[in-house]
Amino acid sequence: MVNRRRAARTDTAPPFRADDGRWQELLDIAARIFARKGYRSTTLQDIADEFGVLKGSLYHYIRSKDELLFEVVRTVYAGGLENLRELAEAELDPVERLRAVIRGHVRYLIDNLVETTVLLHEFDQLSAENRARLPIRDYQEVVAGLVADAQADPRVKPDLDPQLTALAVLGAANWVYRWYRPDGRRSPDQIGAAYADLLVDGMLTRTGAPLDRRPRAL
Amino acid sequence: MVNRRRAARTDTAPPFRADDGRWQELLDIAARIFARKGYRSTTLQDIADEFGVLKGSLYHYIRSKDELLFEVVRTVYAGGLENLRELAEAELDPVERLRAVIRGHVRYLIDNLVETTVLLHEFDQLSAENRARLPIRDYQEVVAGLVADAQADPRVKPDLDPQLTALAVLGAANWVYRWYRPDGRRSPDQIGAAYADLLVDGMLTRTGAPLDRRPRAL
DNA sequence: GGCCCTACCAAACGATTGTCTGGGCGGGTA
DNA sequence: TACCCGCCCAGACAATCGTTTGGTAGGGCC
Numbered sequence: 177m178v179n180r181r182r183a184a185r186t187d188t189a190p191p192f193r194a195d196d197g198r199w200q201e202l203l204d205i206a207a208r209i210f211a212r213k214g215y216r217s218t219t220l221q222d223i224a225d226e227f228g229v230l231k232g233s234l235y236h237y238i239r240s241k242d243e244l245l246f247e248v249v250r251t252v253y254a255g256g257l258e259n260l261r262e263l264a265e266a267e268l269d270p271v272e273r274l275r276a277v278i279r280g281h282v283r284y285l286i287d288n289l290v291e292t293t294v295l296l297h298e299f300d301q302l303s304a305e306n307r308a309r310l311p312i313r314d315y316q317e318v319v320a321g322l323v324a325d326a327q328a329d330p331r332v333k334p335d336l337d338p339q340l341t342a343l344a345v346l347g348a349a350n351w352v353y354r355w356y357r358p359d360g361r362r363s364p365d366q367i368g369a370a371y372a373d374l375l376v377d378g379m380l381t382r383t384g385a386p387l388d389r390r391p392r393a394l
Numbered sequence: 395m396v397n398r399r400r401a402a403r404t405d406t407a408p409p410f411r412a413d414d415g416r417w418q419e420l421l422d423i424a425a426r427i428f429a430r431k432g433y434r435s436t437t438l439q440d441i442a443d444e445f446g447v448l449k450g451s452l453y454h455y456i457r458s459k460d461e462l463l464f465e466v467v468r469t470v471y472a473g474g475l476e477n478l479r480e481l482a483e484a485e486l487d488p489v490e491r492l493r494a495v496i497r498g499h500v501r502y503l504i505d506n507l508v509e510t511t512v513l514l515h516e517f518d519q520l521s522a523e524n525r526a527r528l529p530i531r532d533y534q535e536v537v538a539g540l541v542a543d544a545q546a547d548p549r550v551k552p553d554l555d556p557q558l559t560a561l562a563v564l565g566a567a568n569w570v571y572r573w574y575r576p577d578g579r580r581s582p583d584q585i586g587a588a589y590a591d592l593l594v595d596g597m598l599t600r601t602g603a604p605l606d607r608r609p610r611a612l
Numbered sequence: 613g614g615c616c617c618t619a620c621c622a623a624a625c626g627a628t629t630g631t632c633t634g635g636g637c638g639g640g641t642a
Numbered sequence: 643t644a645c646c647c648g649c650c651c652a653g654a655c656a657a658t659c660g661t662t663t664g665g666t667a668g669g670g671c672c
Binding site for chain 1: 569
Binding site: 450 | 630632
């Protein structure tokens with residue numbers, strides 16, 4: 177017998193997620209296994225085992241494996257972008273703001289290491305439709321905008337390509353997911369600070385005035 | 395009937411690869427599809443189709459799908475490391491040597507974009523044994539060594555962490571495989587030069603002497 | 613007590629996967 | 643001519659995949 181309520185619901189929203197705790201648990205488990213084995217190498221069986229359920233029962237929570245990947249990834253995507261934009265609006269000298277952005281981005285990435293790993297590594301395993309809903313290009317444009325802003329400052333190299341510089345910054349920062357281990361020698365903040373100083377100082381001219389702050393328009 | 399020659403050969407070497415041209419063609423095709431769809435999403439059927447052969451016939455050239463991935467990746471791994479080490483031995487000022495290394499590494503990566511993509515993105519899909527045969531850590535150590543060398547120069551920040559700095563450099567450079575398109579705005583050499591200047595200048599103090607070369611031990 | 617709804621089970625589905633077996637064709641070599 | 647061997651075909655193999663179906667236990671609510 178067909179459950180009419182259910183059929184009606186799945187038209188717009190995913191299957192039952194009333195028990196929010198259990199739904200979050202499922203997302204966490206999926207994220208961990210996706211991060212460890214890769215999306216395509218992960219079986220719904222793997223996830224169901226850890227979730228304590230038969231694999232068919234997962235369809236109580238999801239409509240497809242692809243949707244599960246998307247749900248894992250969209251939260252950390254949105255959070256990361258919001259985090260970046262908040263940092264970008266800080267009332268600071270443009271150069272110092274860039275430093276804060278890099279520190280904060282690295283910090284966010286490490287704080288959400290598992291989900292970020294899935295986002296960065298399995299992004300193009302998403303279906304075309306779901307991929308279009310997460311325009312990662314936005315990250316690049318935020319950083320490029322900040323670099324362009326900073327170029328109003330005479331301390332900043334005038335010949336920087338903001339897009340290219342943004343890609344270098346994001347590349348260095350995002351790469352962290354490939355090697356960071358919680359038991360490593362450096363703390364997240366140490367890493368963020370080191371990266372910020374390396375990359376931002378690299379944007380400055382070496383012949384200009386020293387690094388102390390001068391009066392500048394916000 | 396069992397082909398005795400074949401059984402004897404496969405103990406040490408892979409199956410028949412006498413026709414070297416055809417073998418290289420297979421590697422190229424596999425690399426392209428691996429790069430586009432990912433290793434796990436690629437079917438031997440996909441490869442066989444483009445190779446113009448039934449999928450079972452691929453076992454004339456390979457012993458397993460995993461071996462195929464390994465063969466695609468090991469050449470570009472070895473070439474990249476050799477390239478890096480050659481650049482690292484250039485008779486240059488340590489700071490300029492770092493610049494040359496970054497330019498050369500970016501250059502190599504783009505020149506071998508397809509294979510590099512597979513190496514960087516599908517590395518942990520290799521079997522544990524094959525992965526152990528490609529210690530990517532070596533890349534990091536070469537660059538970290540160069541950073542440490544450069545720190546003998548007073549222009550270079552004395553408080554740099556060579557390992558961390560190397561990871562930033564390699565992160566920025568390796569990330570190129572994620573966004574580079576041959577029809578993009580910047581040429582490979584422009585990208586390499588921009589990255590080299592950004593990253594190496596970021597390693598220099600801003601209070602020190604200007605950038606001209608001074609006499610230093612090689 | 614009867615009803616509904618969430619959260620699952622039990623079992624199967626068709627499709628696809630990597631891999632293996634046995635054989636055949638055709639060009640070189642003796 | 644006879645044989646060998648690199649190259650590939652034809653077809654099957656078991657295993658595994660994501661997904662679907664119908665059913666049910668149990669708690670809350672009327």
